[in-house]
Amino acid sequence: MNVQKQEVILVAAPNCAGENFIKELKQQGIAFAALTNNKNDSGRLRKLGTSSIITVKSGEYDTWLIPESPIGSVYLFENSFNLCCRYIQMCRSWTSKPIYVITHSFNPRLVYKRLGANYVIYTHSDDVSFLLKSGGNRDE
Secondary structure (H helix, E strand, O other): OOOOOOOEEEEEOOOHHHHHHHHHHHHHOOOEEEEEOOHHHHHHHHHOOOOOEEEOOOOOHHHOOOOOOOEEEEEEEOOOHHHHHHHHHHHHOOOOOOEEEEEOOOOOHHHHHHHOOOEEEEOOOOOOHHHHHHHHOOOO
């Protein structure tokens, strides 16, 4: 019997807005995994109650293996332009679902779109609960 695993939302949450988004996912009972490239972030994510963490070596393309759980939508909270670009490239190879980049800067919008982001959302607010309208089903 072939049992398919449930798709998870993938979140890179290196800032307060990303942490708030993870809290909102947990509160709504939505399956998610966190993406990080270092142990410090892994520890911080675990303290938030994140049980599924995907740690990658973002600079080593040959280590970008497809995660065990199927990846649905991806939410990348920008903290570093270079890292966000790598994450978009990585995640685009993992899913055909939408990739959302949440940023405080207008400048990289076209770059992110060219790399494969479907949506680039500009906000200065740390309250990003609006991203989960209609119960988190944003797979358009």
